Amino acid sequence: MAVWIQAQQLQGDALHQMQSLYGQHFPIEVRHYLAQWIEGQLWDSVELENPQDELKAKRLLDSLVQELQRKAEHQVGEDGFLLKIKLGHYASQLKSTYDRCPLELVRCIKHILHSEQRLVQEANNAVGSGGGGGTMDSLSQRHQQINQTFEELRVSTQETENELRKLQHNQEYFIIQYQENLRIQAQLSSLSAVPAEERTQRETSLQAKRATVEAWLTREANTLQKYRLDLAEKHQKTLSQLRKQQTLILDEELIQWKRRQQLAGNGGPTEGGLDVLQSWCEKLADLIWQNRQQIRRAEHLTQQLPLPGPMEELLTKLNSDITDIISALVTSTFIIEKQPPQVLKTQTKFAATVRLLVGGKLNVHMNPPQVKAVIVSEQQAKALLKNESTRNDSSGEILNNNCVMEYHRTTGTLSAHFRNMSLKRIKRSDRRGAESVTEEKFTVMFESQFSVGGNELVFHVKTLSLPVVVIVHGSQDNNATATVLWDNAFAEPGRVPFVVPDKVLWPQLCEALDMKYKAEMHSARGLCDDNLVFLAQKAFSSASINQEDYRNMTMSWAQFNRESLPGRNFTFWQWFDGVMELMKKHLKPHWNDGAILGFVNKQQAQDMLMSKPNGTFLLRFSDSEIGGITIAWVAENPNKRLVWNLMPYTTKDFSIRSLADRISDLNHLMFLYPDRPKDEVFSKYYTPPLCIFTTPNPEPSSGNPTYMDQAPSPSVAHPINFAIFPPISDPMMDADGEFDLEDTMDVARHVEELLRRPMLCCLWPSSENLY
Structure with a gap:
């Protein structure tokens, strides 16, 4: 109800705009008496373009009708009776109007609520801080300027309308007097049949009268011409302001x-303000059309009474200018409200x-215009x-690519919803140099033909979608997303189309990566400065880069996603995207809780943990594997304290057992860096135990790194197999202390999972954990 209370305080044009939202389609009384109920419903949860949500909309309609009936029953007294x-x-009216199309009711109320919120927000911004003494932000100032200009245009258009009516009235009177002059001349011509004595007397009177009328006609002709020129000049000024x-x-x-x-395609804020733009475009259309009609009426008056002067040329110029303005408005406001996916898979x-x-x-x-969608290449x-005409109209075949535009009277929107398109085939062009298929850009072109003013003007319109990359297999999605992001x-x-710089400043790229990361995590916690330093060190393969160093560094597209990182078989983007995919699917809550540091290299982890108590651990992303996360912890070795690194976990592992449960299994992990007890952080994500696992306790092996499971630290006797890697040289490990051989990793992981399977599984009367 808070919005409605504020909406009732609107004044001037804002109040008029708010009132215009209501009518027979949704009476303002319903908004007033059900304000609290209306604002409490989840209207935005209904997807207007999803037919499956029609049932939700029907329930909302029925509830609205019931609330109205309940409100009516509680009215008492004489006023209450009415x-x-x-x-x-x-x-009854709402039930009858929307029973067969409940989604239209939802569309109507969503439009009303969003418009009210916008008007209230604009009013609040205009008032500013300190009871109106504060300064408005630039957005509000710009919007106020636009609204003020519309008011000036409305006034000037009304003035030219009044001037045109005055001109028409004067011209009609001029024509009457002109006819009177012709009648006098006819009378003078007929005097030849009148006797001479009478003829002289009447001739003198008629000639005097004719002289008076002709003098008046001369003066009035000059006045009319001046009126016409003044009106044309005012139209020129109005058209200039309109333009x-x-x-x-x-x-x-x-x-x-x-x-x-x-x-927004990179995860930025959802684009808003389209209803505001539409309201402006509608005002432009109204004003432009009114001025065009005035100019045409002026042309008609000129044709009715031709007068010497430049009026005809002026009107021709005005007509040409107003037509250009209408053409620009119609062709530019044909836009794509909902873009097709920018990574477009065939047969999907x-x-x-x-x-x-x-x-x-x-x-x-x-x-109603019909819109057609075709896919075209960059060229x-x-x-x-x-x-320029192209020999081939498209570079592929889209199924269900024709749609008729529909007008929604409640919201005033004219749109076409393509719900079931599918790219059947694609024709690729010859690629340049090292360019791959996932770097080739296409666009979906939507075209239609609009008739304005009852076929008086016809416009052929086209609009291009954002660039799309066409793939045929899910394995190409990663590289295609890189092209789209860049x-x-x-x-x-x-x-x-579709030129982009080959090199960009590193901070610009950081901004894009941060935006994408926050969108994938659905969190305000993005990439901090330390994370960005880590990414710069990885991207530029230099451990000595600091925050100040990379501010003026540039990164090329090839470094981003064409050339592999040194010693790896994947690019910087592929590594980063793998991290996002892992986090999005399995670790999002832990990132949002701040439990995952992630962007920490092996040496940094060791430096951070060595000063902490035994059992302190942190989670960092694997350097050697795409979409892997490893656990590093500090523990006491018989000889010295060491930082140990677990073999990376991937999506495959977390599909079997969650991160929280895995950390719970490892009793030697006690404190999440810097000093938080692990149960305090992860216990809310533990899976409740349903059975007890018992496993044998093999003797520790010697020589190679020890495999341990559920041991407090590597120094505890009788360890159970578990993959940990001390920072020592080993032929099976890479420079980061992680297995680099895919087969070895699979075997080690298999052993680890095998040891977690119950050798004996039964239900116990108590929940004692025998790990």
């Missing part, structure tokens, strides 16, 4: 929205939504933007 009848009528306002909205605000939409269903931001203002919906996209992060507005 309200009871009114609310009961609204309940500036449209440029501000389309070339700045809309471009910024598209940029936010692009960054995908969706997209296109929208015309002028809504129903130009009556485009009266002849074809370049040719299209240069208005393009989304570093593409510049107005570029030639």
Whole structure:
């Protein structure tokens, strides 16, 4: 109810906008009397484009009707009687209107609530801090400037309308007087049949009258011509202001929205403000069309009464200018509201939504346009933007690629929802140099034809999606995502499709990686400065890089995801993406809890742990394996204290047993770095024990690294097999103290899992843990 309370305090244009949200489709009285209930419902949980959510919408509709009926029943007294009848009528009206299309009710209420929140927020920003004494932020100032310009345009358009009516009235009177002059001339011509004495008297009177009328006509003709020129000049000023306002909205605000939409593909904030843009575009459409109609009426008046002067040329120029403005508005506001997936797999269903931001203002919906989607290559996209014809219209075949635009009267949106498209085949071009198929970019082009003003103007419109990379197998997803991330992060507005810089500053890349990481983790905890230093050291293969060093360093696309890291068979991005995939699938809660340091190399882990008590451990990402995480801990060796590293765990391992349970199994792990008891951190994720595992206690082997399980530290006698690696030279280990041979890792892991299987499993009356 908080939003509604604030919405009632709106004033001026904001109040008018809020009131205009309501009507027969959803009465404002329903919003008022059910404010608390309406704001308490989960309207955003209903996906409007998902037919399966229609049942949810139906339940919300039924609940709304029941709430209205309940509210009506509780009304008493004379005033209450009238309200009871009114609310009961609204309940029946809403049931009748939306019973067959409950998703439209949800669409309507979501639009109302979002619009109210926007209006309230804009009002609060305008007031600022300190009861109106504070300064507004730049966004609010810009929006206020736009709204103020619209008010000026509304006033100037009304003025030209009044001037046009005055001109029309004066011209009509001029024509009447002109006809009177012709009548006088006709009377003078007919005097030849009148006797001379009478003719002289009447001729003198008629000539005097004619002289008076002709003098008036001369003066009035000059006045009309001045009126016409003044009106044309005012139209020129209005059109100039309209063009500036449209440029501000389309070339700045809309471009910024598209940029936010692009960054959202990398995990940036979900792009908002499209309803605000639509409201502006609708106002532009209204004003432009009103001015166009005025110019055409002025043309008609000029044709009715031709007068010498430059008026005809001026009107022709004005007509041409207003048509250009309409054309730019219609073609630029045909946008992709919901982008197709940027990593597009063949033979897989995908969706997209296109929208015309002028809504129903130009009556485009009266002849519902059909939209067609085709996939085109980078070269074809370049040719299209240069208005060059291409021999082949597409580079592939998309199934279910035609859709009719639908007008939703409750929200005023005109859109086409492609729900079941599928890329059947793709035609690839010749690749350059080291470029792989996952670096080749395509785009989905949506095209349609709009008729404006009852087929008076026809526009052929096209819009291109963000670049997409087409894959045929899931194994290509990793590299395709790298191409998309680089393009989304570093593409510049107005570029030639789909040019991106080959090198970028490392801090710019860090910003993109941090955005992506936070989105994958669904957390505000992103990559800290220490994490970014670690990543720089890995990316540039230098352990001596610090935070200050990498501020001016650049990283090329080849370093990012074409060239393998030294001594590895994977790229920097492949390693980083493997980390995100592991975290997203299995370790997200632990990252958000702060339990995983992750971005720590082996030497750093050793330095951090050596000063801590025995049993202190930390979790770090594996250097040698994609998507691996290892446990490093400090323990007492018979000779000296050592930091031990466990063989990396991967998604495969955590699919068998969770990280928390594995840490619980290892009794020698006692404190999560720096000093938190492990149960305090991980116990809430432990799986409740259902059975007891007993395993034999083999004697420790000698020579090679000891395999231990559930031992407090490597120095405890009678250890059970468990894979740990002391920092000593061993032919089976790599330089990081981790197994580098895939077969060896598989065998070691298999042994570890085998030892965790119950040799004897039974249910015990007590829950005593015999690990």
